[in-house]
Amino acid sequence: MSRPVIxxxxxxxxxxxxxxRAFARDGYDVGLLGMDADQLTGLAAELEELGATVGHTVAxxxxxxxxxxxxxxFGEHTGHIDVLHFNPSAFREKDPLELTVPELLEDVSxxxxxxxxxxxxARPYMSTGGRVTVTGSMAADKPWNKAASLGVxxxxxxxxxxxxxxxxxxxxIRAVSVTVRGTLSREGAFTPDRVAEAIRAAAxxxxxxxxSEVTYSG
Structure with missing residues (x-):
């Protein structure tokens, strides 16, 4: 039986x-989609050391x-997608009087x-038991006005x-966003690894x- 895929x-x-890394340790193979080729290559090498088969695409x-x-x-190659994780957001340091409509729409896109x-x-490759997870943020409820588009x-x-x-x-198939009520840090409750564990638990x-919304407060 083939390994699950995220x-x-x-x-x-x-x-x-x-x-x-959290899902690779759980026995998942991984497809990576991102903007930076060097980052993707480095992450893929880490995941392969954990035993995962990894594909990556710059887009x-x-x-x-x-x-x-x-x-x-990814779906055609593996035959299935079991978890789809969505992470991107745009940080643009502009308040509502500086932010233009085209900039807002670009960020929301x-x-x-x-x-x-x-x-x-991904839907054609997902079946019963499939999961969609999303990295959320307290900015949804308490936006910082100096980065107005992020809260939106x-x-x-x-x-x-x-x-x-x-x-x-x-x-x-179920979907869940994990609202992170804290600021990411290198130590403590809001390290990327701790947040990732909350996302894995939500799935x-x-x-x-x-x-369909889970709060992570550390």
Missing amino acids: VIVGAGPGVSGSVA DVTDAEATAAAIAR LGVGALLTAVQA QKAGVRNLVHSLDATLKEDG AQDESEWR
Whole structure:
């Protein structure tokens, strides 16, 4: 029987890298989709040392055609996608009086719209028991006005996850966002590894008590 597969959209050295390692340790093979070739190559080597088979593709996830094609290649190669993890967001330090509408829409395209692309592309390869996980943030509820678009992205992606979960659950696939109520740090409760464990636990929720939003407060 083939190993389970996780595809990570927005893969890099932070939380997404920790998510990849956490699932690799659990016996998953991994597909990585991200912007930085060197980061992807380095992360892939780490995952292979953990026993995972790894594929990686460099793509701008706001390019719907390229993103969908990359995810389809992962799915066609493995035959299935068991977990889809979505991580990207845009940090733009502009308050609401500085932020332009095109800038806001560009950021939302990355932090929210790309999730639609990813799920729609992965869906043909997902079946009962499949999971969609999303890195959320307290910015959804308590935005920092100096980075106004980030709060909009995180509120929007959480809302979209609720709709995805309601749509996918009829086929036994569930979606969850993990709202991280703290600032990422190198030590303490909010290291990328600790957040990744919260995401892994959210994906493993008992379906009879499933919540499409889980809060991680450390």
